[in-house]
Amino acid sequence: MTTYVILLRAVNVGGTGKLPMADFRKLLTDAQCTNVATYIQSGNAVVDARCAAPALTKTVAAALAKHMGKPMPVIVRTRAEMERTIAENPFAVEAAADGARVHAVFLSAVQSAAKARDLEQIVTKYPARRDRFHLAGDVLYLHLPDGAGETKFTAQNVDRILGCTGTARNWNTVLKLREMAER
Numbered sequence: 001m002t003t004y005v006i007l008l009r010a011v012n013v014g015g016t017g018k019l020p021m022a023d024f025r026k027l028l029t030d031a032q033c034t035n036v037a038t039y040i041q042s043g044n045a046v047v048d049a050r051c052a053a054p055a056l057t058k059t060v061a062a063a064l065a066k067h068m069g070k071p072m073p074v075i076v077r078t079r080a081e082m083e084r085t086i087a088e089n090p091f092a093v094e095a096a097a098d099g100a101r102v103h104a105v106f107l108s109a110v111q112s113a114a115k116a117r118d119l120e121q122i123v124t125k126y127p128a129r130r131d132r133f134h135l136a137g138d139v140l141y142l143h144l145p146d147g148a149g150e151t152k153f154t155a156q157n158v159d160r161i162l163g164c165t166g167t168a169r170n171w172n173t174v175l176k177l178r179e180m181a182e183r
Contacts, residue, residue: 001034001048001049001050002048002049002050002052002053002078002079003035003046003047003048003078003079003181003183004046004047004048004049004053004056004076004077004078004079004181005044005045005046005076005077005078005079005082005177005178005180005181006028006043006044006045006046006047006056006060006074006075006076007043007044007074007075007076007077007106007167007169008024008042008043008044008064008072008073008074008075008167009043009072009073009075009155009165009166009167010072010073010155011041011042011043011072017043017068017072019043019064019067019068021038021041023067024038024043024045025037025038025045027060027063027064027067028045028047028060030063031056031059031060031063032049032050032051032059033047033048033049033056034047034048034049035047035048035183037180039173039176039177039180040173043167044169044173044177046177046180046181046183053076053077053078056076057074057075057076060074060076061073061074073108073165073167075106075107075108075165075166075167077106079178079181079182082174082177082178082181083178085104085106085139085174086174086175086178088136088139089102089104089141089171090134090136090141091132091134091141091142091143094143094145095171099170099171099172099175100147100148100170100171100172101143101144101145101147101148101170101171102141102142102143102144102170102171103141103142103144103148103168103169103170103171104139104140104141104142104168104169104171104174105139105140105141105142105153105158105166105167105168106138106139106166106167106168106169107138107139107140107162107164107165107166108138108164108165108166109138109162109163109164110137110138111135111137111138111140111162111164113135115135115161115162116133116134116135118161118162119133119135119140119158119161119162121161122152122153122157122161125152126152129146129150129151129152130145130146131143131144131145131146131151131152131153133153140153140158140162140166142168148168148170155167155168
């Protein structure tokens with residue numbers, strides 16, 4: 001058995017993608033996951049499964065599409081990958097001061113270092129914002145000292161520039177999911 005963190009995008013946010021967590025837990029149990037636990041209402045789960053991450057991603061995405069009537073982005077990380085994400089946070093000092101101002105965007109594909117130059121356009125186009133970023137493989141770290149509400153590092157902008165899907169979690173949520181995965 002492997003412990004996985006499952007992250008959904010655009011669930012129960014802004015009145016879209018309504019998915020009660022009880023339904024999500026049942027869906028995961030029906031997909032042969034065990035020890036299923038969810039965290040808050042935005043599509044976070046920690047599960048144990050016998051299959052590899054790509055197979056779990058495909059199974060959960062198919063079940064969600066059937067349940068929701070439309071495709072839903074699903075990102076899956078192992079416990080070790082979550083540990084790596086935490087250990088490599090370049091904004092650890094800022095996260096310790098205010099975990100709501102630091103985010104990890106979990107990406108569906110590993111990105112080259114060259115893509116960081118492409119993301120730089122967000123910062124240069126909106127110089128009044130103090131947003132900072134660091135791209136590291138399949139994680140985009142964000143320090144948003146002015147808050148996430150007005151950032152231009154939106155899901156749509158990040159997806160368009162990187163050519164993959166991402167879903168963001170603030171640092172407090174990242175740490176809670178790691179804690180849950182350590183069971």
